[in-house]
Amino acid sequence: MSAITHNVEFLVESHWARMNVLAWSYTDIAESAYDDYMVANENYVPLPEDDDPTEHFESHKNILESSFKTIVFSAMACEAAIFDLAAIQLGDDYAEKYLDKLDIVGKWVVVPKLICGKPLNISGPAINSLRELIHARNALVHHKSLPGLPDSELIRKADKQMSKIINRTDVAFKAVVLLSLELNRVLEVKTGALPFFEADMKSLTEERHSKRIWDVIHRCRKIDADNAIP
Template sequence: MASTTAIPVSGARMGVSQSFYFSIAERSYLDFLEKRKARDEAQKVLDGTVGEEIDEEERHEREYPYDLANGEASTAAVTTIVFCGMCLEAAIYDFAAWHLDDNYVKTYLDKLDLVAKWMVIPKLVAQQEIPAGFATHDHLRTLVVLRNSLVHYRSVPMPFDEADKLKKWTALNQKEEAIQDGCARAIKAVIFLSLDMDHIFSSHGVFNPLPSFREPSKYGTRTPRSHEVEKLVVECREILARSRSSA
């Protein structure tokens, strides 16, 4: 049941940046898809040369297109993840400060981690919360783990033992692959949260601080998204609909 508690509003705000951050994330996601496709095509070429006897220089020349595309895909994935995190940080701060006052937010809420902010602040504002069992929560946690692994990155000592060195390189490559695999999940974390915020606060008349992904036919116009992101929006909307119907 929707809460009937009066929701405080403090006033208009300057320097709102979440939509700008998401626009960077979206462009980076599209770049990631392009570079990942180029990487996969380069991998097919390499797979077709397995077993050929070639010298070291020729091997490097053949691997260069793969290495270049893979590096560019990782760069785009990192940018996507970091800016999705920045979008969510900016949005939840604005939402809290709008309704609860800047001094209160800075004193009591700003030091919470990003997951806690999105779980706690909507409940403080209107006794409504993001359902912890839904895909929203899972994707938000994944985004935070990936973002933290990037912004708090730590190098490791170079091992002298060749087997240990191979193990460390394998772990680093797996981490890079996890960053690339998390790119779409980062975008979906923003989409899920925005759709949930619309759903939770639709009866309150409360402004959603996140970029809008609502259906234009029902709620009016919104910023057009790329075809690739619109596909993710449809997927997220269907997942949330199934989760709510079974809750």
């Protein structure tokens, strides 16, 4: 059996003009929360043996709240961005009727390929980070508490339950940056579905990011560059 090759031209829109776009706002909230999370971790107050534990509990609360906001708003940014992208490039009717039924990872895999014939790397750092982010988001959205008056086994279970969420905070914001970088690289245009994190767009965002966030962005740029196929 012989194979038939079809040559197809793809038209990729280079604008992102839509109303009520929220992906950038969600990203800003996630970034601010992630910066707060890193500060809270740097200033963590351990539980004292004999002194007043108030500062410890306040410190722990800051870590939890900033972690949860980072995870939830990062996921919201990714969800909103991929719909905006599909609607701009493929049409609102097509996006709502056929693509909106997919889960968020499926959307990020399918939509770029429909637009330009090339998918994001399904085993690459951006999609893998998105998978971890969605696991953490789902763990928060569908969270189930544990019995009170716990024994030592329940305490270990509770600590493990919360640690699995908190430990994905770093990857949550990185998922947004990595997806933006890989998407723009694959489509060969700055789509605007998510904020820009490329080095040549530094002038647009230089004053918006803290030194901690800049370090994360630089690491993500290197990860994306290493993942790029020559």
